[in-house]
Amino acid sequence: MTNQNQNQNQNQNQNINLNQNLNENQNQNQNQNQNQNQNINSDEILFRQSEYLMRKFQPTLFIELISKKLKWVLIPVSITMILVAFFIESIYISGENSNGSPKQGFNSIPVFKSNLNNSTNNFNLNDWELALFIVGLIFATTIIFLILFKLKCYKILLYWLILSTFGMLLFFSASSFLDILQIFNLGIDWISFVMLIYNFSVVGILTMFWHGPKWISQGYLIIFSVLLASILAKLPKTTNWILLILISFYDIFAVLSSKGPLKMLIDEAVKADQQLPFLIYSSAAWIFSTNFDKENNPKKKEKENEKEKEKESISEDENEELRRLIVRPINEFDLKNENNQEFIQNFSESRIKLGLGDFIFYSLLMSLACFSSYLTVFITFIGILTGLTITLFFLVVYEKALPALPISIFLGIVFYFLTDLILNQFKEKYEQSWIFF
């Protein structure tokens, strides 16, 4: 299919090059578009338009439009990862507390291996079996979601999501707060503790699922990802690494293959014309479409599910309007034309949505890198951001839901291991020999 697209693109470009006159261009292109629109489906048109934009006429404009949206996805991801790095490094990395005792960060949540009663415990899992178990849980919850969605119980989905988010916010924020108290040797009473945690969770739920200031709800998404990543980091290391790799493969399978549950969910949502109630992070949140009657046409990125709940990005249909808006600049080569401005405005208002699970697994990778030196932290950070940029680029080119995890995670893991095995030795050598002083 991509070969066909390239051929048609080349044909179109050649035809345009041959004609000198603007009117002839317009007529010919209109004819071509009319002929081709009948034969070709919307995906090819969108792909050709983006390619056309990129190559032929407005490369700088394209980069300008993309960079604004890129900025508003990269910034929260960076904030999340930096917060996780600080949090994990100050609390869980071995060192000393403020009162001189060694840090014990792993005492708030019991891991699966404790056999307190010496009873036969059927739940003895290895490290890697635990990772498999988590991925299986995620898969199972996606399937439950799919079934619920097909049975049209949208309310039940929403209430389940709200309840599980509330429980998670309560429990994980309380656990992290207790860890902070123990590490920094602070005391607090039950009344204030309950007030703080209760306030934090309830307002979080209200702003995320109901109305509230937009930056507060995005901030809650970030803090939620940080909390979950720091909780997941308490599992054994092997589990975390294997979990990351398995999740990336699962993401590719779930989003791109036709049997994948996420793809089926998207199709169901499109057919039923319903919005999926999930936790997502969307850029360009402050722009409301005031000029147009058409909806914002968001671009989506798929994500994977987490242990007990699903946070998925919405994938709405690419409507006629988007098709028309993108097809139009082919006919008008004048950049100052008003219709082009409309296209630009709509293009820049269409939002990129990044799901919450992506945040969580990026943060998990960062927390794993924190257990090694500072160098791995920075380099994994750069690796994840590079992967995210590449994925966004593909998103704009292909204009359908894409898995956001695999490229970032693979790049992050590769960079981490290269740094850990090779670069750290180099760093130690030049620190010892003081070459750079």
Next chain:
Amino acid sequence: MDPSTPLTEEQKIKVAKKMYIAGFFFLPWLWFCLAIYFRKEKNEILQKYVKKAYFGFFVFTFFLLTWMAVFLSQRDRWGVKGDNLSVNIPYGDSNYDS
């Protein structure tokens, strides 16, 4: 829960009222969010809600902070009651006992 469409005035009043009432359930942070959310509105009713929300937030936080200050400084003197009330008892000698 509507993702992208801005609210009409009536909807805003309803939302403000619900958030204001919900803030009475020991949720000062919700009052603060209400005040921030409708900070730039020109409607009179909304401005009244914003003022009430600011007032409620500051009063409640004042009481909460006073209680926390009292507890953290006087916990040592309270003996068993202080230990029962506290979540985390810090290490180290207390200024009261020694």
